[in-house]
Each structure stands twice: as C-alpha cells, then as structure tokens.
Amino acid sequence: MNKIIEARFLAPDVKLFRIEAPKIAEKRKPGQFIILRVHKNGERIPLTIADSSTEDGTITIIVQGIGKTTKHLNTLEAGGEIIDLVGPLGKPSHIENFGTAVSIGGGVGTAIAYPTAKALKEAGNHVISIIGGRTKEFVILEDEMKAVCDEVYPTTDDGSYGFHGFVTQKLQQLLDEGRKIDFVLAIGPIPMMKAVADVTRPYGIKTVVSLNPIMVDGTGMCGGCRALVDDKVVFVCVDGPEFDAHKVDFSVLTKRNRMYLSQEKQSVEEFEHKCKLDAKIKEVANG
Amino acid sequence: MADLTNKERMKIQKHHMPEQDPLERAKNFLEVNLGYDTATAIEEAQRCIQCKNKPCVEGCPVRVDIPGFIKQIELGNFKEAAAILKKDNALPAVCGRVCPQEEQCEMVCTVGKKNAPVAIGYLERWAADWERKNIGLQKPELKPKTGKKVAIVGGGPAGLSCAGDLIQMGHDVVVFEALHEIGGVLMYGIPEFRLPKVIVQAEVDGLREMGVEFRTNQVIGMTDTVDELLKEYDAVFLGVGAGLPYFLNIPGEHLNGIYSANEYLTRVNLMKAYDFPNSDTPMFNVMGKSVAVFGGGNTAMDAVRTSLRLGAKKAMIIYRRTEKEMPARVEEIKHAKEEGVEFFLLHAPIEFYGDEEGWLKGVKVQEMELGEPDASGRRRPVPIEGAIKDIPIEVAVVAIGNGSNPIISKTTPDLKVNKWGNILVDEKTMKTNKKGVFAGGDIVTGGATVILAMGAGRTAAAAIDEYLKNPDVWLEEKKEEVTN
Numbered sequence: 015m016n017k018i019i020e021a022r023f024l025a026p027d028v029k030l031f032r033i034e035a036p037k038i039a040e041k042r043k044p045g046q047f048i049i050l051r052v053h054k055n056g057e058r059i060p061l062t063i064a065d066s067s068t069e070d071g072t073i074t075i076i077v078q079g080i081g082k083t084t085k086h087l088n089t090l091e092a093g094g095e096i097i098d099l100v101g102p103l104g105k106p107s108h109i110e111n112f113g114t115a116v117s118i119g120g121g122v123g124t125a126i127a128y129p130t131a132k133a134l135k136e137a138g139n140h141v142i143s144i145i146g147g148r149t150k151e152f153v154i155l156e157d158e159m160k161a162v163c164d165e166v167y168p169t170t171d172d173g174s175y176g177f178h179g180f181v182t183q184k185l186q187q188l189l190d191e192g193r194k195i196d197f198v199l200a201i202g203p204i205p206m207m208k209a210v211a212d213v214t215r216p217y218g219i220k221t222v223v224s225l226n227p228i229m230v231d232g233t234g235m236c237g238g239c240r241a242l243v244d245d246k247v248v249f250v251c252v253d254g255p256e257f258d259a260h261k262v263d264f265s266v267l268t269k270r271n272r273m274y275l276s277q278e279k280q281s282v283e284e285f286e287h288k289c290k291l292d293a294k295i296k297e298v299a300n301g
Numbered sequence: 302m303a304d305l306t307n308k309e310r311m312k313i314q315k316h317h318m319p320e321q322d323p324l325e326r327a328k329n330f331l332e333v334n335l336g337y338d339t340a341t342a343i344e345e346a347q348r349c350i351q352c353k354n355k356p357c358v359e360g361c362p363v364r365v366d367i368p369g370f371i372k373q374i375e376l377g378n379f380k381e382a383a384a385i386l387k388k389d390n391a392l393p394a395v396c397g398r399v400c401p402q403e404e405q406c407e408m409v410c411t412v413g414k415k416n417a418p419v420a421i422g423y424l425e426r427w428a429a430d431w432e433r434k435n436i437g438l439q440k441p442e443l444k445p446k447t448g449k450k451v452a453i454v455g456g457g458p459a460g461l462s463c464a465g466d467l468i469q470m471g472h473d474v475v476v477f478e479a480l481h482e483i484g485g486v487l488m489y490g491i492p493e494f495r496l497p498k499v500i501v502q503a504e505v506d507g508l509r510e511m512g513v514e515f516r517t518n519q520v521i522g523m524t525d526t527v528d529e530l531l532k533e534y535d536a537v538f539l540g541v542g543a544g545l546p547y548f549l550n551i552p553g554e555h556l557n558g559i560y561s562a563n564e565y566l567t568r569v570n571l572m573k574a575y576d577f578p579n580s581d582t583p584m585f586n587v588m589g590k591s592v593a594v595f596g597g598g599n600t601a602m603d604a605v606r607t608s609l610r611l612g613a614k615k616a617m618i619i620y621r622r623t624e625k626e627m628p629a630r631v632e633e634i635k636h637a638k639e640e641g642v643e644f645f646l647l648h649a650p651i652e653f654y655g656d657e658e659g660w661l662k663g664v665k666v667q668e669m670e671l672g673e674p675d676a677s678g679r680r681r682p683v684p685i686e687g688a689i690k691d692i693p694i695e696v697a698v699v700a701i702g703n704g705s706n707p708i709i710s711k712t713t714p715d716l717k718v719n720k721w722g723n724i725l726v727d728e729k730t731m732k733t734n735k736k737g738v739f740a741g742g743d744i745v746t747g748g749a750t751v752i753l754a755m756g757a758g759r760t761a762a763a764a765i766d767e768y769l770k771n772p773d774v775w776l777e778e779k780k781e782e783v784t785n
Contacts, residue, residue: 037524037525038524041523041524051481053581055573055576055579055580055581056581057572057580057581057582057583058481058572058582082581083581097481098481098517098518099518100479100481100518100519100520100524101520101523101524102523102524103520103523230564230567230568230572230582231479231480231489231567233479233480233520233706233708234544234545234706234707234708235489235542235543235544235545235563235567235706236546236561236563236564236567237545237546237548237561237563237564238560238561238564240548240555242555247548247550247554247555249545252545252706252707252708266555266659269555269557269658269659270555270557270659272557272658272659273557273585274583274584277577277578277583277584277586278583280578281577281578281581281583284578
C-alpha cells in the first residue's frame with residue numbers, strides 16, 4: 015500500500031499524484047517507470063516517474079485518464095492508497111552533455127520528458143523545451159520546465175496559446191533558423207514521436223523516444239512489450255523504455271498498441287456507467 | 302491390515318485418479334484431477350512394501366521420506382503422514398499435483414518393477430489435502446532463533462522451499478517478490494485446472510504462519526540491489542526464475558494475436574483475464590477462434606488446454622519432432638488429447654501471416670520427416686521438400702522456453718554468469734562466486750521443473766545454514782570452483 019500525499023488536476027483529465035514510496039524515490043533516475051494497480055482485480059499499468067523527493071520520500075506521476083485504470087486512478091484523492099506500486103523499472107535515460115538538447119513533450123508526454131530535460135540541464139546542456147497541447151489548457155508543466163530549461167516554447171494545435179502549430183513545426187522552425195541542435199528527446203503520442211523522428215532524420219540529429227507499449231509484469235518475464243528496433247526484437251521493460259527514434263518501427267508499435275482497443279473501450283464504458291450509477295445512488299441517498 | 306504380506310501387497314492394482322469428464326472439464330477451469338477418497342488412499346498406501354533400499358527417496362529431488370508418510374496413511378495416522386511430508390517439502394499439495402513423479406520417485410519404485418508403481422504423487426496430494434481440509438496446516442516445530450537473517454529473492458518454488466527450510470532452522474527469512482502475488486510460476490504459469498490457486502495460497506500462508514515475511518512488489522536489482530541486501534542480511538538466495546521468453550524468430554512474429562506462453566498464461570492465471578471485464582486485464586478473445594501453440598513441454602500443454610477452456614473452436618499443438626521427444630509429462634499429453642487438442646507433429650512453423658491491420662491470420666508450416674540418426678542416436682527431423690501448408694489461426698502461443706532475466710546480473714556485476722546469463726553455482730551447495738550469495742531454480746538451470754527448483758532451494762538452505770555458523774571457515778572448506 016502506498017499513500018497518496020497530493021492529487022491535483024493539471025489539465026482536463028490530466029492529474030498529478032505525489033505518492034509515498036521512499037525506496038523508489040531514493041532509487042529512481044530520469045526515464046524510469048513504475049507499474050501500479052488500483053484495485054485487487056486491477057490490471058498492471060506502467061507510468062513514467064515525473065519527479066521524486068527523497069526528503070519526503072515521494073514520487074510524482076502524471077496521469078491522463080484514457081483507459082479504465084487511468085480513469086479510476088484519476089478519481090483518487092490525497093489520503094487514498096495505491097494497492098500495488100513497483101519500481102523503479104527500465105533503464106534510466108542516457109544523459110550526457112550533447113551541447114544543445116531539445117526536449118519535446120506532447121500532451122502528458124511533457125511529464126515524462128520533464129525529469130530527463132532537468133537531468134540534461136544538470137549535465138550542462140543548453141536545453142530547449144517544446145511543450146505541445148491541443149489547446150491552451152492541455153499545455154502542462156510550463157513553469158516547471160521554465161525552471162530547469164534555457165528556453166521554453168509552448169505550442170497549441172489551435173493557436174490558443176504559444177506557437178500555433180504542432181511541436182514538429184516548432185522544431186522545424188528552430189532548425190530553419192539555423193539553430194545547431196545536437197540531441198532531441200521526443201515523448202508523446204506515437205504519431206508525434208514518429209513525426210519528430212522524420213524531422214530530425216535528414217539532419218542526422220541523435221533522437222531518442224520513450225516507448226509505452228502494452229506491458230504485464232514489466233520485469234522481463236512475459237515478453238508482451240516486445241518492439242522492433244533496428245529490425246531486432248527488443249523488450250521495452252528491460253531494454254528500454256528509451257530507444258533511438260530513427261530505428262524504431264513505429265508501424266509495428268502502433269498496431270501492437272491497438273491489440274486491446276475493443277476491450278479497452280468496453281472497460282471504459284462499463285466504468286463510466288458504474289460511476290454515473292454511483293453518483294445517482296449518492297444523490298438519491300442524500301435526498 | 303498391517304498384516305498383509307508383500308505378495309498380497311504386490312497384487313493390489315494401482316488406483317486410478319478420478320478425473321472430471323474430459324468434454325465437461327475442457328469447458329471449465331476447475332481442477333481436472335479430483336483426488337482419492339480416504340478408503341482409496343489407504344488401499345493405495347497398502348501397495349507400498351516398505352522395501353529396505355527406498356529407491357523412491359533417492360529419486361525425489363527434495364528427498365521426502367516416502368515410505369514413512371505412506372505407512373502413516375496406511376495406519377490411518379493422517380496427521381503424522383502430513384507432518385512427515387512437510388519435514389522435507391514446503392509445498393506438498395503443490396508437488397503432489399505438478400511433480401513429474403513418473404520420472405522420479407515412481408520411476409524407481411520397487412513395486413513398479415512387477416506392477417504399476419505406487420501412486421506416490423497421488424498419495425502426497427491426498428495427505429496434504431487431508432491436512433488442509435480437516436485440521437488446517439499444522440505448524441512444524443521451529444528450532445530456536447539463531448539471530449541470522451536471510452533474504453530470499455523470488456517467491457516461486459525455489460525461494461519458497463528455501464524459505465521453508467531456513468525458517469525451521471531458526472533463521473529470520475524475508476522473501477522479496479517482484480509481482481503483486483507470492484508463488485511465482487505457481488501463480489502466473491500453472492493453470493487453475495492443474496493447480497488451484499487457493500492451494501498455493503494456503504501453502505504460502507502456512508509459511509507465513511511459521512514466520513516467513515513476504516514483501517511483494519520488490520524487484521531486486523532495481524528496488525534494492527543484491528549488495529544492499531547483503532548489508533542487512535547475513536545471506537541472500539537468488540531464485541528469480543525464468544527470464545525473457547524465446548520466440549521462433551520467423552517472419553510475422555510481431556502480429557497481434559501472437560503471445561509468448563509466459564504472457565498468455567500470466568494474463569489468464571495471475572491477472573484473471575478470463576474473467577474480463579470483471580477483471581481489468583484484457584486478452585485476445587479466444588472464443589470461437591483457432592489457436593496454435595508451438596512447443597511440446599508442459600507449458601505448451603497448459604497453454605493449449607487453457608485455450609480450450611477459453612472457448613477456442615480449435616486448439617492445436619504444432620511441434621517439429623514426434624510425441625516421443627515431447628518434454629511434457631505423459632499425463633499432460635494424455636489429458637490434452639482427451640480434451641480434444643489436435644496434434645500436428647513433425648510440423649515446423651516458417652512464417653506467420655496477417656492482415657493489413659496487423660492481426661494474425663495464419664501460419665505457414667513445413668512438414669518434416671525423421672531423417673538419419675544424429676550423433677546422439679536420435680533421428681533428426683528434416684523438411685520434406687515442397688510440403689508446406691497454411692494453417693489458418695487467429696492466436697498463436699509460443700512455448701519454446703525462456704532465457705534468463707538480466708536484472709540481477711546487470712546490477713550485480715561481480716556475480717558470475719554463463720554466456721546465457723544463468724548464474725554459476727557450485728551444485729553441491731548452490732553457492733555462487735559472491736560471498737553470502739546462493740542461487741537456484743530456473744535462473745541457474747534455465748527452464749526446468751517446479752520440483753527441481755525446490756530441490757535447489759533445499760540444497761541451498763542446508764548450505765546457508767552451515768555457512769551462517771561460520772562463514773569464513775565454511776567458505777574456506779568449500780573452495781571448489783564455481784561451475785554449472
């Protein structure tokens with residue numbers, strides 16, 4: 015059991031949790047993840063650790079409510095508990111002084127990019143952060159990024175805030191301006207990561223993405239998280255989660271992540287139906 | 302009753318294990334074997350002639366006093382029978398169900414030379430079940446506390462048997478488990494219909510009552526390293542089990558619908574995906590579909606029989622050799638056939654094919670025939686030229702074994718492993734090259750059986766007990782090379 019110390023929404027359906035996990039807080043490095051379950055029949059889902067504090071022994075995760083488990087998680091509040099939490103898992107990000115590093119986060123991907131951006135800065139890089147969101151309210155962690163990066167560029171698809179366009183267009187703009195970029199980290203939805211890889215490929219810029227495939231145990235036992243990188247099978251939980259973006263087979267990853275689409279939909283519908291029922295019962299009970 | 306002569310005993314025929322009807326059981330997850338009743342158990346126990354040389358004990362990896370517990374069953378002293386079993390076996394109800402007795406104790410049984418061997422496994426199961434159902438698991442006597450602490454890494458068969466012995470020897474024992482449930486392969490791998498999970502949990506609870514402490518959600522190497530454990534514990538036993546599954550390495554293996562047996566069985570057994578959406582973990586809906594399982598071991602049989610129970614229209618084993626070479630237990634193969642599993646023997650998969658969306662549609666297989674004997678005298682399967690066919694399937698399960706998990710070796714660089722990543726140990730003591738660190742089970746041997754892992758756990762426990770009395774002296778005495 016791990017206690018939730020703080021829980022607050024950063025954007026619609028995007029919630030930050032600070033959870034008591036002293037051992038993980040002490041051990042975790044940027045890029046690593048945890049696996050959690052929210053109830054006794056719950057599934058195991060991997061979530062990247064956004065931050066940690068060894069002082070109060072907590073880790074921070076930022077969750078977008080998409081599937082049943084993340085939606086359930088987002089109903090939890092401070093004082094609540096996570097029944098199973100294991101980590102840190104996966105290899106830490108490779109951090110070195112590349113020169114100028116660009117950290118690109120799409121939506122909740124910014125939360126995953128944040129710890130690595132911070133570590134890149136600490137390693138001496140000039141760090142540029144591009145934070146993408148559909149609209150202004152989906153741009154998250156801008157202040158946190160500003161505190162650890164040299165330049166921060168929010169972008170929105172609809173132009174409601176910051177640069178009007180996709181994160182890739184902002185990246186292209188920087189390249190067109192002749193900025194020398196030595197390293198790119200891109201984390202977000204698969205199409206975004208693939209698009210970033212396509213932008214940097216002709217420039218030969220080293221580009222790293224963090225993959226989030228379907229996982230079960232997360233410790234190198236089940237083989238469910240296999241992906242194709244450089245035409246070779248890799249197991250994301252122990253070989254990753256970060257890989258060379260120019261070598262990842264995004265098409266296979268996309269297809270494999272659709273494996274349980276219909277079941278996920280069914281799960282969410284039943285969960286939301288139950289939530290509505292519960293609310294109704296409460297309403298009736300309260301007269 | 303006790304007056305039976307050996308001749309009379311030898312004449313009693315072996316009692317069959319009552320089973321659920323094959324067509325009925327292929328639709329449910331309830332246990333296939335139903336167990337003896339008391340009268341049958343006593344009669345089966347009478348078949349043991351209490352021979353002097355006791356080859357069965359030699360044949361048992363954990364050296365259970367087999368004639369001893371069987372005698373007590375015959376005499377009606379069931380509590381004593383269970384107590385004798387538990388002296389040497391931390392998980393008798395588990396072993397009575399999943400051990401390959403036909404290759405171990407029963408294979409060498411003296412009665413078996415003239416008649417069918419005594420049904421040692423069935424009797425073991427019966428005695429353990431009798432205790433659990435009638436008087437509850439009894440706590441064996443524990444030696445006085447030694448003040449020494451041992452960390453066990455991995456809550457599977459190796460770790461549990463090591464823990465069971467060490468706690469009885471008076472040491473403090475903490476088991477670190479990566480998953481959210483204790484039991485390892487007993488929980489995630491072996492299906493309910495062969496090993497009900499309540500039985501695993503009861504045996505784990507028995508260990509807990511004896512004082513073993515269990516910590517779930519701890520990935521040693523990540524949460525704590527082996528070196529960190531060594532600061533807090535006097536010895537460490539590594540029983541982390543099998544690692545990453547092997548795949549066939551043929552085209553199309555990334556298609557949706559292709560699972561490793563580990564993932565397939567974990568989703569069903571540990572995560573209860575068969576109960577979706579009551580259980581959150583999804584799996585491919587097998588109902589009405591065709592499933593092919595590649596491999597010929599117990600895991601392959603578990604996966605294919607699980608598929609039938611999930612409602613598969615057609616469940617197949619595809620294996621490149623013949624039935625004779627299948628590593629699975631005879632009983633498992635027999636059960637699978639009775640339930641309607643189809644066997645494609647001498648068929649080797651060469652390619653998976655799918656649709657544009659990435660879903661599996663079938664497998665291309667090459668028919669084989671037995672060629673000339675190789676150096677070992679076994680006839681090798683060789684492809685029959687042109688004999689290639691397509692088998693339409695929606696689900697494939699690859700059950701061809703596991704490699705080793707890299708987490709411990711990568712985070713413990715001074716621990717010696719072989720080129721496959723298996724930890725090197727001295728087989729007599731299971732000690733590794735690292736002071737205070739012992740290892741056993743699949744992480745040492747590669748994929749093997751529950752009982753071999755338990756045997757390794759016991760060997761290690763005995764060695765750890767000696768080591769803890771005087772580590773430096775013991776290590777000096779056991780200086781022999783660490784090899785596999």
